[in-house]
Amino acid sequence: MRLHRNLVFATIDALAEIFNEGNYADKVIEKTLKRDKRWGSRDRSFIAETTYDIVRWKRLYAEIAEVKEPYKREDLFRMFAVWCVLRGITIPDWPQFEKTPERRIKGRFDELSRIRKFRESVPDWMDKLGEEELGEKVWTKELHALNEQAPVVIRANKLKTNPKELAQVLSEEGIETSNLRNYPEALVLKERANIFKTKAFQNGLFEVQDASSQRVAEFLDVKPGMRVVDTCAGAGGKTLHLAALMENKGQIIALDIYGNKLKELKRRAKRAGAHNVETRSIDSTKVIKKLYNSADRVLIDAPCSGLGVLSRNPDAKWKLDPEFLDRIRKTQLEILEQYSRIVKEGGKLVYATCSILPSENQKQVQKFLKTEAGKPFRLMKEKVILSSESGYDGFYMALLEKE
Numbered sequence: 001m002r003l004h005r006n007l008v009f010a011t012i013d014a015l016a017e018i019f020n021e022g023n024y025a026d027k028v029i030e031k032t033l034k035r036d037k038r039w040g041s042r043d044r045s046f047i048a049e050t051t052y053d054i055v056r057w058k059r060l061y062a063e064i065a066e067v068k069e070p071y072k073r074e075d076l077f078r079m080f081a082v083w084c085v086l087r088g089i090t091i092p093d094w095p096q097f098e099k100t101p102e103r104r105i106k107g108r109f110d111e112l113s114r115i116r117k118f119r120e121s122v123p124d125w126m127d128k129l130g131e132e133e134l135g136e137k138v139w140t141k142e143l144h145a146l147n148e149q150a151p152v153v154i155r156a157n158k159l160k161t162n163p164k165e166l167a168q169v170l171s172e173e174g175i176e177t178s179n180l181r182n183y184p185e186a187l188v189l190k191e192r193a194n195i196f197k198t199k200a201f202q203n204g205l206f207e208v209q210d211a212s213s214q215r216v217a218e219f220l221d222v223k224p225g226m227r228v229v230d231t232c233a234g235a236g237g238k239t240l241h242l243a244a245l246m247e248n249k250g251q252i253i254a255l256d257i258y259g260n261k262l263k264e265l266k267r268r269a270k271r272a273g274a275h276n277v278e279t280r281s282i283d284s285t286k287v288i289k290k291l292y293n294s295a296d297r298v299l300i301d302a303p304c305s306g307l308g309v310l311s312r313n314p315d316a317k318w319k320l321d322p323e324f325l326d327r328i329r330k331t332q333l334e335i336l337e338q339y340s341r342i343v344k345e346g347g348k349l350v351y352a353t354c355s356i357l358p359s360e361n362q363k364q365v366q367k368f369l370k371t372e373a374g375k376p377f378r379l380m381k382e383k384v385i386l387s388s389e390s391g392y393d394g395f396y397m398a399l400l401e402k403e
C-alpha cells in the first residue's frame with residue numbers, strides 16, 4: 001500500500017480533533033470526508049478506517065510510541081508510524097517519519113501484548129471492571145471480540161421488500177450481500193461500501209442495523225394492531241423494526257428526551273413507509289403519566305455504557321468513565337420504575353441495553369422486580385448476547401409480563 005500525503009494528513013487532523021478536543025469520532029470523520037470532493041471511495045475508506053483503527057488502539061500505540069496526552073502533531077505521526085509498522089506498510093520517506101525505530105516498535109509490541117490492558121487497549125478501570133463483572137475468561141474473550149472491526153449488517157424493510165429481493169436490487173447497484181442464518185431480515189455486506197448513496201436506501205428498502213440489535217424488536221412479541229410504546233426511541237432503529245413487524249397496523253408511540261432525535265426518526269419513518277408511528281418528546285413527567293396502563297407492549301431500549309458496541313464505536317473506550325456508569329445505572333433503574341407503568345395488565349415489557357455488564361442488565365432487572373413498580377411483573381425470559389459468541393454486537397434483553 002502506498003500512502004498518500006493528503007490522506008495521511010487528513011487522518012492526523014481528525015485524530016488531533018478526536019483525542020485532544022474530545023470530539024466524537026463519527027462526527028469528526030464525517031466532517032473530514034467532506035473536505036475534498038475529489039476523494040474516491042478508497043480514499044474515504046482509508047481515512048475512516050485508519051482513524052478508527054488508531055482510535056481503537058490508542059493506548060497500545062501511544063505506549064509503543066512513548067507519547068502522552070495531549071498529543072502534539074509529531075506524537076500523532078509517531079502513533080501513525082506504529083500503525084504502519086504493525087500492519088507491514090512501508091513507511092514513506094517524509095520528514096515526519098524520519099528515524100522511525102521499526103525494530104523497537106515490533107519489540108515493544110511483543111512485550112506489551114503480554115498484558116491484556118495494553119494488548120486490547122483499554123483504560124485500567126474498564127479492564128478491572130470487565131474482569132470483576134464477567135470473570136477473567138469471558139472478559140478476555142469478549143474484549144478481544146469487541147476490538148474486531150464490525151461487519152456491516154442491514155435489515156430488509158418488510159414494509160417494502162424482503163431479503164431476497166433486496167439482495168438482488170443491491171447487486172444491481174454493485175453491492176454484494178449474503179444472508180445471515182437465524183436472522184430472518186438481515187443481510188451482511190461482503191465488502192464495506194457507502195450504501196447510503198444507493199437508490200435502495202433512499203427508497204427505504206433497508207436500514208443499517210446490527211444483527212444483535214435486530215433481536216430486540218422480535219423479543220417484544222408484537223402483533224399487528226397492538227398499541228406499543230418505544231420509550232427511548234432515539235432516531236428510531238428499533239421503532240422502524242417494530243413498525244415492520246406490526247405490518248404498519250396498530251399504533252407505535254415513540255418517546256425520547258431529545259426532540260432532534262425524534263425529528264430524525266420521523267424522517268426515517270417516512271422513508272421506510274412506516275405510517276403507524278407517532279413521536280412525543282418527554283419534556284415533563286406528564287407525557288409518561290398520560291400513558292400509564294395503556295400499552296400492550298413497552299420497549300425500554302435504555303441509555304447505557306455501550307460496552308457491547310465497542311467494535312462499532314471504539315471511541316467509547318476513552319469517553320466513558322466510572323462516574324458516568326454510576327449515573328447511567330441510576331437512570332436505568334429510574335426509567336424502569338417509571339416507564340414500566342405504561343404497560344397495561346397482561347401486557348409485556350422489554351428492557352434492553354447494548355451493554356455486556358450484568359450491573360446494567362440482569363442486576364437492574366432483579367432490582368426493579370423488588371421495587372413497588374416491579375411487583376406486578378414476572379420475568380419471562382432474558383437473553384445475553386456476547387460479541388465473542390455471536391460475532392455481532394453485545395446486547396442484553398429481558399422480557400417481563402405484567403400480571
Ligand SMILES: C[S@@+](CC[C@H](N)C(=O)[O-])C[C@H]1O[C@@H](n2cnc3c(N)ncnc32)[C@H](O)[C@@H]1O
Nearest residue numbers: 231232233234235236237238256257301302303
Ligand atoms: C440506546 S439509545 C436508543 C436507541 C434507539 N432505540 C435505536 O434503536 O436506535 C437510548 C436512548 O435513550 C434516550 N434517553 C436517555 N435518557 C432518557 C430518559 N430519561 N427517557 C427517555 N429516553 C432517554 C437517549 O436520548 C437515547 O436516544
